[in-house]
Amino acid sequence: MAASIGPPEDGASMGRRRCTARRTDGNPCGNRPLKGQSVCKFHGGAAPQSRAAAVRRQVEAEARQVLAELGVSPVGDPLEALLKLAGQVIAWQEATAALVNQLDSIRYQAGSGEQLRAEIVLYERAMDRAVSVLSAIARLNIDERLVQVTERQADALIGALNAALVAAGVDGERAELARRAAARHLRSVD
Numbered sequence: 699m700a701a702s703i704g705p706p707e708d709g710a711s712m713g714r715r716r717c718t719a720r721r722t723d724g725n726p727c728g729n730r731p732l733k734g735q736s737v738c739k740f741h742g743g744a745a746p747q748s749r750a751a752a753v754r755r756q757v758e759a760e761a762r763q764v765l766a767e768l769g770v771s772p773v774g775d776p777l778e779a780l781l782k783l784a785g786q787v788i789a790w791q792e793a794t795a796a797l798v799n800q801l802d803s804i805r806y807q808a809g810s811g812e813q814l815r816a817e818i819v820l821y822e823r824a825m826d827r828a829v830s831v832l833s834a835i836a837r838l839n840i841d842e843r844l845v846q847v848t849e850r851q852a853d854a855l856i857g858a859l860n861a862a863l864v865a866a867g868v869d870g871e872r873a874e875l876a877r878r879a880a881a882r883h884l885r886s887v888d
C-alpha cells in the first residue's frame with residue numbers, strides 16, 4: 699500500500715480518506731467515510747440530513763465544475779449561479795433571435811450582406827451557448843437528485859415513527875391513526 703500506483707483520479711485522494719470521528723476509547727475511527735462526507739455510517743453519516751447534505755455538496759461541486767468548463771467563476775451558491783447563467787444565456791439567445799428576425803426588413807437593401815452574416819453568426823453562437831448551458835444543467839439532474847433525498851428522509855421518518863409506536867406499545871387501529879396523522883403532517887410540510 700506504500701506506493702500509489704492505483705488509478706490517478708480516485709485512488710490517491712479518495713483511498714486515504716478516513717472517518718474524522720473518534721471511537722469511545724479516544725482513538726481515530728479509521729473507517730471509510732460515506733461518499734461526500736467526512737464521517738462513516740456509524741458516526742452520523744447514515745442520518746438522512748447527513749446524506750441530504752452530502753448529495754447537495756456533490757451537486758454543488760459538479761455545478762462548480764460545469765461553471766468552470768463554461769468559463770464562469772461562481773460567486774456564492776454555484777447552483778444559483780448556474781441557473782442565473784441559464785437565464786442570461788436564454789435572454790441573450792432571444793435578443794439575438796429578435797435581431798435576426800429584424801433582418802428581414804433590410805434583406806433586400808444593397809450592401810447589407812456582411813451585416814446579415816455577422817448577426818446570424820451572433821445568433822448561432824448564442825444558440826450554441828444556450829444549448830451547452832442547458833444540457834450541462836440537465837446532465838446534473840439537480841431536481842431529481844434533491845427530490846430523491848427528500849423521499850429517503852420521508853422513509854426514514856416513517857421508519858422512526860413505526861419504531862416509536864412499537865416502543866410505546868401502540869398497535870392496531872391507534873397505530874394506524876398515528877401513521878395517517880404523520881403522513882398528513884408530512885404532506886402539509888412538503
Ligand SMILES: [Zn+2]
Pocket residue numbers: 717718719727728729737738739740741
Ligand atoms: Zn467512523
